[in-house]
Amino acid sequence: MNPVKVGLLGLGTVGGGTVTVLQRNGEEIARRAGRAIQITHAAARSLDKPRPFSTEGMTLSSDPFAVVNDPEVAVVVELIGGYELARDLVMQAIDNGKHVVTANKAMIAKYGNEIFARAQEKGVMVAFEAAVAGGIPIIKALREGLAANRIQWLAGIINGTGNFILTEMRDKGRDFADVLAEAQALGYAEADPTFDVEGIDAAHKLTILASIAFGVPLQFDKAFTEGITRITREDVCYAEELGYRIKHLGVSRRTEAGIELRVHPTLIPHRRLIANVDGVMNAVLVKGDAVGPTLYYGAGAGAEPTASAVVGDLVDVVRALTSDPENRVPHLAFQPDRLSDLPILPVEATETAYYLRMEADDRPGVLADITRIFGESGISIEAFIQKEPAEGAVHVPLILLTQRVNEGKMNEAIGRIEALSCINGAVTRIRVEHLDA
Numbered sequence: 001m002n003p004v005k006v007g008l009l010g011l012g013t014v015g016g017g018t019v020t021v022l023q024r025n026g027e028e029i030a031r032r033a034g035r036a037i038q039i040t041h042a043a044a045r046s047l048d049k050p051r052p053f054s055t056e057g058m059t060l061s062s063d064p065f066a067v068v069n070d071p072e073v074a075v076v077v078e079l080i081g082g083y084e085l086a087r088d089l090v091m092q093a094i095d096n097g098k099h100v101v102t103a104n105k106a107m108i109a110k111y112g113n114e115i116f117a118r119a120q121e122k123g124v125m126v127a128f129e130a131a132v133a134g135g136i137p138i139i140k141a142l143r144e145g146l147a148a149n150r151i152q153w154l155a156g157i158i159n160g161t162g163n164f165i166l167t168e169m170r171d172k173g174r175d176f177a178d179v180l181a182e183a184q185a186l187g188y189a190e191a192d193p194t195f196d197v198e199g200i201d202a203a204h205k206l207t208i209l210a211s212i213a214f215g216v217p218l219q220f221d222k223a224f225t226e227g228i229t230r231i232t233r234e235d236v237c238y239a240e241e242l243g244y245r246i247k248h249l250g251v252s253r254r255t256e257a258g259i260e261l262r263v264h265p266t267l268i269p270h271r272r273l274i275a276n277v278d279g280v281m282n283a284v285l286v287k288g289d290a291v292g293p294t295l296y297y298g299a300g301a302g303a304e305p306t307a308s309a310v311v312g313d314l315v316d317v318v319r320a321l322t323s324d325p326e327n328r329v330p331h332l333a334f335q336p337d338r339l340s341d342l343p344i345l346p347v348e349a350t351e352t353a354y355y356l357r358m359e360a361d362d363r364p365g366v367l368a369d370i371t372r373i374f375g376e377s378g379i380s381i382e383a384f385i386q387k388e389p390a391e392g393a394v395h396v397p398l399i400l401l402t403q404r405v406n407e408g409k410m411n412e413a414i415g416r417i418e419a420l421s422c423i424n425g426a427v428t429r430i431r432v433e434h435l436d437a
């Protein structure tokens with residue numbers, strides 16, 4: 001049988017990894033797919049840039065639309081990134097009757113609903129395994145492997161760059177900016193690295209996971225996002241002292257009122273496996289009602305781990321080329337006309353435990369003032385640490401762990417504590433998740 005001809009958009013980190021993996025494992029991949037997969041066309045911004053792989057046999061262009069519109073190309077692999085250009089290219093490919101594979105979580109989270117609707121109309125596949133958690137086949141696991149379950153919640157470390165930064169800062173005391181620069185050099189970071197450190201990239205991925213887990217449309221604009229830039233060394237140390245690790249977590253939970261969709265730094269008990277996921281590795285915990293808790297672990301970024309997911313999708317697409325479009329796995333796991341309108345909850349309506357750190361006057365009565373506010377708000381304190389004041393300082397650090405409480409209620413209590421004359425500056429708040437089964 002003739003090889004399936006692929007048009008590759010982007011020859012950067014992931015594009016390069018995809019070429020390398022297909023070249024190295026081509027024969028074995030063909031045995032799995034039933035046909036050889038050949039990149040015949042490719043586009044990049046600069047055609048003169050030296051690349052650490054061979055582009056022999058590919059027709060190269062600096063115009064990605066030339067690839068998308070070439071009648072020879074059967075499958076388009078979009079690895080350029082970004083929102084609008086990528087969407088336009090993918091829509092054009094779909095209109096041309098081509099199947100699409102993409103690693104672009106930003107595009108899927110923002111424009112996935114319209115992209116999938118158009119793909120459904122045209123009877124083509126849009127595969128996006130590489131968009132979430134790099135090389136971990138979490139989309140396949142959720143969409144197919146866990147199809148028997150009513151998913152209750154999921155929580156994941158789903159940004160490799162952020163986890164790499166937090167790990168290096170904690171283990172080696174390295175500076176934030178230094179580690180970020182290394183993550184960029186290693187090809188882990190997004191073109192705009194604020195997407196990584198401010199949690200936007202993780203929110204894109206969480207939006208996709210939540211849709212597939214709970215059968216709701218993609219609603220990136222409703223995700224709550226807090227980054228890791230304000231985590232201090234002290235908080236990392238106090239968390240360890242209390243038996244916790246700080247991880248940048250995406251959490252989505254189904255409640256009777258709606259779906260929680262939030263990305264924020266989180267204290268996790270250090271004995272949990274996910275608390276020990278370090279460096280560029282990612283992990284996603286999924287709790288289904290039948291299977292119980294399940295954990296998926298692997299490299300969350302980088303050329304070949306991500307290419308592993310891209311090429312896995314290519315194999316799926318090639319295997320399904322002759323299948324009836326009506327009988328393919330739905331893009332968002334649920335049949336498109338059976339999506340639910342369960343709302344995404346505002347963060348004020350969610351419930352977690354909290355780690356709070358504040359600087360207080362070193363005098364009697366301060367603790368009584370704070371505990372009175374918590375008591376009046378119905379918030380129970382789980383643990384408390386008072387530190388010695390630093391040399392020459394007039395304030396003492398107070399660290400508290402609370403039990404689970406509604407975020408709106410906690411906001412009110414924090415407002416009242418910050419207004420106390422014995423409290424210096426803002427209260428630092430980090431959410432706590434126990435993630436017990």
Ligand code: NDP
Pocket residue numbers: 009010011012013014015043044045046047049062063064078079080081082085103104105106130131134187188189190191300301302303306
């Ligand atoms: P890179 O920046 O390394 O590569 C982007 C590629 O797109 C480059 O080859 C670039 O060309 C090309 N390109 C950019 N703009 C244009 C344009 N207008 N016309 C033609 N070509 C263009 O990005 P990555 O490979 O890191 O990321 C690609 C996608 O994969 C993104 O959506 C990203 O979020 C996603 N992703 C990345 C992961 C990673 O670990 N890096 C992991 C998972 C997903 P040139 O080389 O000439 O500059």
Ligand code: HSE
Pocket residue numbers: 131133134158159160161162188189190196201300301302
């Ligand atoms: N910038 C992303 C990360 C790439 O660091 O996780 C993988 O999606």
